[in-house]
Amino acid sequence: MTRTLILQSQDAVTHDTYRFVFDRPEGFDFEPGQAAELAMCREGWRDEGRPFTFTSLPDEDHLEFVIKSYPSHDGVTEQLPTLKSGEKVTLDGPFGAITDKGAGVFLAAGAGVTPFIAILRARARQGDLAGCQLIFSNKTEADIILRDDWRGMDGLKVEHVLSEEKADGLHHGKVDAAFLDRHADLSGQIYICGPQGYVDAMRDAVKELSVPDDRVHTEDGW
Numbered sequence: 001m002t003r004t005l006i007l008q009s010q011d012a013v014t015h016d017t018y019r020f021v022f023d024r025p026e027g028f029d030f031e032p033g034q035a036a037e038l039a040m041c042r043e044g045w046r047d048e049g050r051p052f053t054f055t056s057l058p059d060e061d062h063l064e065f066v067i068k069s070y071p072s073h074d075g076v077t078e079q080l081p082t083l084k085s086g087e088k089v090t091l092d093g094p095f096g097a098i099t100d101k102g103a104g105v106f107l108a109a110g111a112g113v114t115p116f117i118a119i120l121r122a123r124a125r126q127g128d129l130a131g132c133q134l135i136f137s138n139k140t141e142a143d144i145i146l147r148d149d150w151r152g153m154d155g156l157k158v159e160h161v162l163s164e165e166k167a168d169g170l171h172h173g174k175v176d177a178a179f180l181d182r183h184a185d186l187s188g189q190i191y192i193c194g195p196q197g198y199v200d201a202m203r204d205a206v207k208e209l210s211v212p213d214d215r216v217h218t219e220d221g222w
């Protein structure tokens with residue numbers, strides 16, 4: 001069923017990532033970690049639906065998305081930051097492979113952190129972050145989405161990893177099996193989200209460390 005949403009507000013989260021807040025249609029429900037297809041109600045863009053993840057919680061009265069803009073794609077995410085309050089988008093969904101299956105390690109790269117925003121916010125609200133660790137890879141410090149939110153989540157262990165910059169207190173390089181062996185407790189659930197190359201590399205890394213497939217949850221197709 002296609003629904004129409006009205007934009008309430010948008011603001012910048014980083015230099016290229018934006019938070020969009022929409023009104024929430026009555027009776028619409030989803031689980032933390034799920035996504036929906038959004039399309040702008042603008043001439044030439046109505047058939048250009050793209051998948052984005054809810055970052056608000058199911059019991060909140062609005063719907064929130066955190067979306068990274070790629071001007072080089074000449075596509076939807078270049079246009080979205082030009083949306084004005086009061087403009088409409090259509091929503092189809094919800095759908096998505098990543099939902100909360102239990103405490104564990106959340107491996108994210110870039111905007112791939114979005115399914116974990118809702119899942120970890122829901123756990124934070126219940127005081128249920130014991131055994132949860134976020135290992136968040138980005139190119140530079142300026143790319144880290146919602147850094148203060150992660151810092152403020154009591155009980156959440158956070159490791160930031162930067163591939164193109166060195167910064168005090170943050171890891172430098174790329175996450176691999178050796179990094180996970182040293183810094184993560186892989187005895188719980190393992191969640192992986194990000195660009196396909198990252199997802200494949202993390203899947204291989206946890207396999208190398210003998211994590212069984214049924215404890216590994218991924219979202220493909222980013």
Ligand SMILES: Cc1cc2nc3c(=O)[nH]c(=O)nc-3n(C[C@H](O)[C@H](O)[C@H](O)COP(=O)(O)OP(=O)(O)OC[C@H]3O[C@@H](n4cnc5c(N)ncnc54)[C@H](O)[C@@H]3O)c2cc1C
Binds near residue numbers: 074
């Ligand atoms: C289930 C799911 C949930 C998601 N949730 C989120 C979310 O919450 N937040 C978020 O930020 N993202 C999310 N994504 C990723 C998001 O859907 C894509 O970033 C988005 O679809 C890109 O749309 P676009 O129109 O800007 O570009 P695309 O549709 O990727 O590309 C438009 C055109 O640009 C060209 N192009 C493609 N890639 C490149 C490139 N690398 N360089 C140059 N040109 C290129 C191609 O010709 C393409 O036709 C999610 C993805 C999935 C699968």
